[in-house]
């Protein structure tokens with residue numbers, strides 16, 4: 001790179017000089033590539049906002065499209081506070097083709113990370129059309145507009161839910177898939193749509209990232225998970241019990257075939273997950289076609305182990321009551337994350353104590369979330 005800069009200086013092409021140096025530095029910083037301008041759909045949400053931090057800190061230019069149906073613009077202001085960098089935010093619904101197309105025309109976009117979607121399993125059972133409409137139509141609009149604008153690098157937020165009830169654990173990417181609720185099926189259908197797209201046009205580079213159970217928060221305590229209603233997921237529920245907003249945790253089942261009878265999951269720190277997106281973007285730059293990775297830690301913890309870890313991180317007692325099993329829950333789910341390690345050079349580094357400490361810092365500083 002330095003030799004190239006010298007050549008430009010020696011050539012005396014003054015006008016080109018600044019532009020070229022800036023471009024070269026940008027494109028070679030830390031081994032990065034020419035994928036620099038990243039559009040995040042759903043970037044104001046939980047995982048998206050943490051990914052914004054990681055990308056901005058690595059020098060990427062970040063744009064966000066979000067309709068704020070499950071998030072607040074304040075999350076992005078906090079990201080700017082953490083990083084000291086600006087985000088270009090568009091308050092827009094992904095299903096509005098004219099609005100989304102205008103954003104692509106106004107900006108240089110090298111890659112898209114597609115977080116936008118509805119994510120509650122229970123709500124998806126009650127409102128299947130809403131889930132299919134939002135998740136699938138949103139993705140179709142996005143891909144059509146990307147194609148029309150010549151943008152063919154895409155990272156998609158998939159989920160371990162596509163494995164349904166796994167036959168064996170740890171789960172690797174070749175395990176059979178088969179979701180059993182509308183939310184999970186929407187993820188599976190999108191994976192299939194994106195697979196067909198990559199088969200039809202080899203110019204597409206697509207990473208399907210199957211997240212396990214994201215928890216925790218940025219260590220600053222400025223951003224974190226902010227459920228708009230009663231939390232569905234374990235760790236936000238535990239946090240709200242600890243802060244006094246909810247009285248006790250309901251533990252759904254203690255009669256599973258697990259060491260303490262409660263369900264076992266692969267909890268992954270949201271900052272590790274965010275860093276996984278950075279690695280996936282770097283992978284896309286090598287034109288891999290379609291790739292699929294589990295993003296998990298490879299370790300499973302039970303509900304009661306997570307409660308104990310949270311109690312010691314927070315110094316708060318978490319009262320709980322054992323209930324019957326929650327319909328649709330599986331006993332055990334954890335990843336084999338070795339493919340991501342081998343091909344992306346990525347592994348989750350943070351353990352459950354750090355997950356709980358960071359979740360508690362966020363919850364205790366912001367008892368009412370971003371409000």
Ligand code: NAD
Pocket residue numbers: 041042043044045046047048065066067068069070071072092093094095114115116117118119134138157158159160211212213214
């Ligand atoms: P989130 O709800 O916090 O973020 C999703 C964001 O998308 C929100 O900000 C929401 O306002 C936005 N959005 C939804 N529909 C939109 C639309 N039509 N147009 C524009 N914006 C829209 O959820 P999250 O936890 O950050 O999850 C991000 C993605 O990861 C989702 O696709 C989710 O299904 C997937 N995922 C999440 C988990 C998890 O446990 N959090 C696990 C596996 C996969």
Ligand code: UFG
Pocket residue numbers: 119121159160161162211212213214232233234235237249250251252253262263264265303326329
């Ligand atoms: N649990 C409780 N009490 C609660 C909430 C959960 O005991 O109040 C238990 C569940 O029964 C389960 C474990 O805690 O054993 C984890 O449950 P979560 O709801 O936190 O997470 P799930 O594994 O059920 O599902 C989550 C997301 C899905 C996603 C999946 C895999 O909600 O969307 O992780 O990524 F697909």
